[in-house]
Amino acid sequence: MAHDSVSTFAVSFDTHPSRYRHWQLRVDGGVATLTLAVDIDGGLRPGYPLKLNSYDLGVDIELADAIRRLRFEHPAVRCVVVTGGVPKMFCAGANIRMLATSSHTWKVNFCKFTNETRCEIEDATANSGQRYIAACNGTAAGGGYELAEACAEIYLIDDGFSAVSLPEVPLLGVLPGTGGLTRLVDKRKVRRDIADIFCTKAEGFRLRDALKMRLVDGGFAKSKWEAGIAERAANVVQAAGGVGSEPGIELKALELTRTSSPETEVFAWPHLLLEVRTAERTATLTLQGPEGQAPETANELYKQGCHAWSLAAFRALDAALLELRFNHTNVGLILLRTQGSAAQVLAHDTALTRLRGEGDWFAREIQLFQARTLRRLDNMARSLYALIEPGSCFAGSLLEMAWAADRSYMLADPDRPNAIALHAVNQGALPTWNGMNRLAVRLLGEPKLLDAAWQLHGPVDAEQAEKAGLVTRAPDDIDWADEVRLAIEERVSFSPDALTGMEQNLRLAGPESADTKLFGRLTAWQNWIFQRPNAVGERGALTMYGNPQPPVFDWTRT
């Protein structure tokens, strides 16, 4: 039976290749190989052996870590080969017993994180010059095939046995939860009726048919497999101009200090404070702006390595968001705050932008990472309020946090200067999920305001910001305390489900991208199906999987 595992233990996202239980990361010149050999007894929670290279969140945490490290620690790599390390099975997808024994909250959070990880693979291929190749040396089923789909190319071994498949509908009565359907028709552009056949055939298709249906890009016989994949990887490296010379920086473990009082749990990372008030169901994230000078040269930035503020602060933000998602599920409202010098934030953004423009890989990776972290913020199924107060530094990259929020409150106190500031990074370097910048999405119906906003140079005070459409409300010092308190108390009283749905509908106006479809359309449907008796009822398909009796469906189409 499903139980709320979330409350019973804390998930840690801190890992390192030396501690991986499921993945092996090998770097050889321009080619990195990620080999999946899941430790059957290595599940995050007890109760579900991870058979047949199936995964749970713990497996995906390692994958996400590896992808990130490849970008920062091995930037010279041009091709990443993802392959299986157990016989006959590339990856069987998410572990079904794990899903069947997880709470709904856990399932959704798990799916969202795996989705973000798949998007990181695509982001690395598109923007970091690291092309991912899925080398399916065994069957790729369900999430296993979805992992392959996230790669730029898919190869399947021709051994008369191995197949690619999405068996969720016929076997489990749910959907492929990691973008499998969307990527099939949208990314791989498989014709919809062909995709329909594929998604309803539990055992999937072996190489010959999979090639015909364009479910894979190629394949090799068993005896030619290693050589075939190696040659393809070498070609990818060659096409990218050969192995790079970027040296890489070490991503050291984040330092975290935890303290707690009866009312508040406090998590302190460098540059970031997270205060969780469980009883109030709120949390406050306070991000500290940079203290030192912005780096002048690529070498200076490189020497700072993972301690460079632009990277360290966003790594902390990323960690805090995941902490909130998985370990504090009842927190409904996150208050976003910043402290520090806006001018310094702008200086750091300027340095990054300039160095990136000069071709520096590290500056590029930091900005890409900032962009991904802000998108993770967009994806939070929590209400977000930005509180812009004197002493804050909502400028440039940090201003994006305010625009990612559902509302922003900016104190207008004539005696205490309070300003935000725009920067060139707001115009493109930090896009949200649909590829647009957050301000353009925000001002979709007010193009004149948008044009005017890009002309705002220097500090923008509260009154001006409210007029320009950059903040939601700008209460003065007399109204501030009450208005903010009421807004918070009201918010945490609403239905959490309705709020999540409402926020996700309102956050992403404008055109769709593959990613918005993935998170919007798919997640909504999957979440609905995951809740229905046909999946999780007493005789639902997910419940009955692995049991000796078939599922019983309510045949009404909704």
Add this chain to the structure above:
Amino acid sequence: MAIDYQSKIPNNVDLAQDRRLQRALEHWQPSYQAWWQEMGPEGLQDKDIYLRTAISADKDGWAHFDYVKMPDYRWGIFLAEREGERKVNFGDHAGLPAWQEVPGEYRNALRRIIVTQADTEPASVEQQRLLGQTAPSLYDLRNLCQVNVEEGRHLWAMVYLLHSYFGAEGRDEAEELLARRSGDADKPRILDAFNQPCNDWLSFFCFTMFADRDGKFQLASLAESGFDPLARTCKFMLTEEAHHMFVGDTGLERILRRSAQLTKLDPNGDARAQGGIDLPTVQKFINFWFSYCLDLFGSEISTNAADFFGAGLKGRFGEEKRFTEHTALGQHKEILQWKDGRLQPEQIDLRSAMNEVLREDYIGDCANAVRRWSNAVQAEGAAFEVKLPHERFHRRQGLYAGQSFDLEGNPISDAEFEQKRAEWLPTQEDKDYLVRIMQPVRGVGQIANWIAPPRRGINGLDFEFEYVRI
């Protein structure tokens, strides 16, 4: 290619009127012939061999014996006769009329069952293709060919089901059955035991004894199927399979008997010194093949097995006759799991334990044969008892794979197992020795030194008969 269906392909499925089946066979039959030429018994294709051919499904007189060249063998398609209005006899659909067409929801499961069974048929022909060169007698050579042509016919029987009931997918699978090759690095056969080399006659007899006996139990459980054409096909295949097991059972018995005689004959009790096979070596081959064949039944705890039973696709051995309760719900089977370094009993719901249920029946069947062999050996005055190894010994699949066990099923370390390996399982030296002594014997009524002649010949004939015109 036009085929004279009635004379070339004996059948009781009205092939002459079945356009769908004709069309499928027009493509498949030439491929099959080409496969047989390439992979059938080496060096014997142009010989006249005294073979049995199935010509009807009639209980008396279904077979016809005569000399035939194997490529001209009339591979037929026979289903056991329909028995009135048969019903699904077990599982969730028990009591409903048996399916005469494939139910859509079980199409994939049924195809998988049929393809897995079908794949073993050509595989064994491939495994045995060189054995004709070292046959100990014309009688044994003939039996080898008989087994092979009938494995070929069983392939036909399964292909008939694929062609008739599974549309284009079925035709594709039928082609694939001819494309895979036993032991091939790129396109191996589906099950592991069918990729093991079978290069000597001791292995051949072990194979027909143990692997074909697995076939018997698989076919028998499919003969219970609610999908009637599958049930009837398998029922008829069982009549032929009996001869294959006879070949293995008596073959091993003859070797053991001869080994006992030679052991007694030799002043030092060394059968090898007399050009024979020593009894411990025979035991090692039994250990090897028995353990490999146990793997063929699949995992002890299996959701597939549960699904197949629940759906009424695959029953227990003798489901209809031996059992009164046919849902297998609310019942459990105790299975010893290897967990945390020890064996722990666990109650598994009966449906999920169906593979184990079938495996137990199989082990019982094997144990009967082994008892008879021991008696035969002891009747020759040798103090030797042939034994089946424990079911946990030397497993590659299921609960006991990945942990070493001794012949009695006690857990031991991998190092201990490796120390004993040469004592328990055939060594390269054993295999080389067998290849050395197995020289062909081709005179009428003659037999190799390492095996006793059979007690009688085929079809009421004597052993001294020209079963193969060399």
